Every structure is written in structure tokens, then in C-alpha cells.
Amino acid sequence: MRAIWTGAITFGLVNVPVKVYSATEDHDVALHQVHDADGGRIRYKRVCEIDGKTIPYEHIAKAYDDGERTVVLTPDDLASLPAERSREIDVVEFVPNDQLDPLMFDRSYYLEPDSKSLKAYALLRRTLEDSERTAIVNFALRQKTRLGALRVRGDVLVLQTLLWNDEVREASFPSLEDSPRITQRELDLSAALMESFAGDFEPEKFSDEYQDELRKLIEAKLEQGDTIDTAETFGEQEEKSSGGGEVIDLMEALQRSVERSRGSGSGKGSGGEKSAAKTSTAKKSAAAKSGAKSAKSATAKSAAKSSGSATAGKTAKTAAKKPA
Template identity: 65%
Template sequence: MRAIWKGSITFGLVNVPVKLYAATEEHDVELHQVHDADGGRIRYERKCEVCGKKVEYAHIDKAYDDGEQTVVLTKDDFSALPAEKSREIEVLEFVPNEQIDPILFERSYYLEPDSKSPKAYVLLLRVLEETERTAVVQFSLRQRTRLASLRVRDGVLMVQTLRWADEVRAAEFESLDADITVGEREMKLARSIVSELEADFEPEQYVDVYQQQLRTLVEAKLDQGEALDTAATFGKAEDEGAEVIDLLEALQRSVAKKQGKGADAAGDAASKGDGDEAADTADKADKKPAKRTKKSKSA
């Protein structure tokens, strides 16, 4: 990995020199745009409206237009800002780990100690672990002041940039203003479904199915060209059956499917109108101990 920023964490009078590394990366299949008529590549060029010439990034500045006049800001102007010059990750406060809402998280970065003696780095790491606290920090990166969380992950300090509070929209939906009643039978069935799917989260077991299928499609097209039969490549789409409108019926079918009874048994239970069998099963599931599916790491 290549460090994208160097500076230091400051809390109290303690200074911790660090290097910043991007902690995540994309693996999407790279695609570009072409003309559907002849396959010609579609390109976007940066052209000056005054001289009509193509302009390289090195010769592009930024500007602000208030409607009457334009102010051009050069790279030197940006670098002169005090915040841009700062190389400190300033700790503002230490908060309980659970108090930062995940909706605020943006990008994640690893911090590596950048000194001959990483003692101060390890000290901060251990005190965060012991106190179960996250540091709320502020620093400048790529011409922006960033609010961020500083926490421990797998024995390494990690910074995760946060959205500012006014960047999060309020969730105000009229559809939730109505007085909605959920019956106990529906709750029992829903609890049963949750119980069947309980597990410890292990992100390694999940893959980007769309990207896998896209790669398969690209490889098949390279091999077969326009004669590609997508049905033969991917198989026919599974028939999910008729659309279920009634919530209780959908819950009954879900429980029956988990029991391995199939759609016919679920349909029979639903047609009786009372859902006693599914509800009884759900009631029993409520009394069972929680199902654990996490596998041993040594297995």
C-alpha cells in the first residue's frame, strides 16, 4: 500500500506520528461507453470555452461564480489555507463506541506509526480498547476539513471520515404517520423467520454476485460473440410463483418454506384462513434457544 497522507495524532500533549492508507478498494469490472451503431469509443474531453483547446489537468484551476463575477482560485490559493497546511489529526473528544451512528460513516483509512518508536501509537491503541471509546477527530485531507472517528480494528488504528450532521437527511415519510396495528400472530411468524436466520456476521462468506455474473457475461461474449445464448450461460430465471399481497400469507409461506414443506403446504395453510399450523410452529420457535451458526475458526 502507498501512504496518501502523513501527519500526527494529537491528544493532550501527546503527539503520535502516523501515515494514512486507504483501507478499502473496488473490484468492479471496468466498462467504458461506446456508440451502439458502430462500437466507437465515447470520450469526454476537457475543452476551454474561450480558446476551444483541450486542457490538461495540470492547467485547470477552480472558480466560484456568484452570478455577477467569477473568482478564480489557484492551487497556491488552496495551499495557503491554514487548515490545508495542518498535518494534525486533532482529538476533540472520546465517546462510547456505540454512540456513532453508522449512517455517518464515509471512507476508511488505516494509520501506521511513522516513528522509530511506536510506543505512543500503541499507548493510544490500548487505551481506546480498554476504555471501549472512539476518538472523534478532525483533520484536513484533499482540500476539505474532515470530521472522523478514530478506533481500533484488528490491532491497528483506523480513521473513518464522518458526514457532518447537516448532511444527513431527516427520514420523514407520510406513509408511516398512519396508526398501523401488527397482530400477535404476525409477530410470532416474523420472530420464527428471524430465529431461523440468526447468525454471527461473517462478511467473508458474501460475494458480489452481480460482478461475478458480469465477468461471466464478458468472458462468454469474448468466446462466443453476438451468438451468445444468455439462457444457456446463466440458466433460466427461477419462478418465484404468484405475487403475495397479504402479509400474513407471506409470513406463512416463508415459515412453511423453511420447514421444507414447499409452496403447496403453505398454500393449504393460507387457504384455511387461520394459519394455525404456521403460527403454532412459530410459537414453538419462540421457545427454542437461539440458533447459532458461527463456525469454529479452527474447523
């Protein structure tokens, strides 16, 4: 990992120099835009609306418009702000861990101690652990003053940026003003259903199914070209009804769900069935999209296909339709 920022944690007269590293990374497949007719990359130019010229980055400034006037802020203007020059993670207070609303959490960073500050780093980490408290801090990063939470994760101090209070919306829904009557029977069934799905959270058990299927689709198109066999790539998947348009009695739905989970043997089995249904839907969607494009391409090239190729295609389709 490469440090994105260096500074020091300060509280009272204690100073702990640290390096800051991003704790997370994006795993999505990187895609770009192209012209569908010839595959040419789509490029965007930074054009001035007054003179029509393309403007290089060094001549682009930020501005604020209040509707009548425009104030231009240059990089030098922004760099002159006191908060931007600060290299300190200033501890404001220590609060109980359970007082932080997860809704306020934003980005996460690992803090590595400087070789000369290892003891002070370890002391702060131990103090936070023993007191079961989180340090609320102020610091400046990337031209913004940030509010953050400094806590312990394993042997490492983690800095999580927090949203400011006015950045978190209040939920105000008129539909929740009148509380519906809930019977004890409904509550018992709901609790039983929840218990059937109970377990310990193990993040490694979960995967991004869409990204997995997208990678599989890309690999297939790299090997086979645009006219890929979606059934061979993704397998034949039966479309399952989501039941979105069907209105089911709540008690009936709870009862059936509990019976279904008990029949599967365990909560883990129910979760696996749900996961399989999700995978089926994702695969079907990807196959349908690719199939549509394949059909279009096949129509355009049908005149050039040999009779042997057509016979082979027909045989493959017939085999796919036969029951297992």
C-alpha cells in the same frame, strides 16, 4: 499498499506519527465507452465555452458562481488555506463506542505507526480498547477539513471519516405519522420468521453476483465472439415470479414464510434458497441481454451460414429444451 498521506495523531502533548492507507478498494470490472458501430473509444475534451479551445489541466481553475458573480479560485488560493497545510489528526474528544451513528461513516483508512512511535501507538490503541471509547478527530485531507472517528480493529488503528451533521438528512415521511395496529400474533410470527434466518455475519459467504456474471460474460465473448451461446455460458434458468404485483395478506405471508423456512430445515437453508433465486434472476438478465445481441447478429449473418451450421444449432436447441 502505498501510503496516501502522512501526519501525526495528537492529543494533549502526545504526538503519534503515522502513515495513512486506504482500507478498502473497488472490485468492479472496469468498463469504458465505445462507439457501437466500430468499437472506437469515446473521448471527452475540456473545451472552454468562450473561445472554443481545448484547455490543458494546468490552466484549469475552480470557481464559485452565486448567480451574478463568479469568483475564480486557483490551486495556490486553495493551498493557502490553513486547514490544508495541517498534517495533524487532532483528537477533539473520546466518546462511548455506541454513540456513533453508522449512517455518518464514510471512508475508512488504516493507520501505520512510524518506527519511532510504536509505543505511543500501542498505548493509544490499548487505552481505546480498555475504555471502549472512540476518538473523535479533526484533520485535513485532499483539500477538505474532515471529521473522523479513530477506533481499534484488531491490532490496527482505523480512521473513518464521518459526514458532517448537516450532510445527514432527516427522514420525514408522512406515511409513518399514523402507526398501524400490530397484533401479538403478527409480532410472534415475525419474530419466528426472523429467528429462522438468524446467524452470525460472515462476509466471506457473500459475493457480488452481478460482477461474477459480468466477468463470465466477458470471458465467454473473448473466447467465442459476439455470437455466444448464452444457454451454455450461463445455463438454462427458469424465470421465477417476483410476485411484485400481487397483494398478499400480511398474516398469510408471515405464516407461509415461517412454514417454508421450517420445511427447509434451517435458517441457513432459507437464506441459500433466497440467494439461489437472486442468482437465477441475475443470470437470466445477463443471458437475456446477451441473447438479444446474439439474435441480432445471427439475423445479419444468416445468409452466410452453411446448412450444416444451421443443423447443428437446431440440434443444440432441441437438446437444451428436453427435460432432464
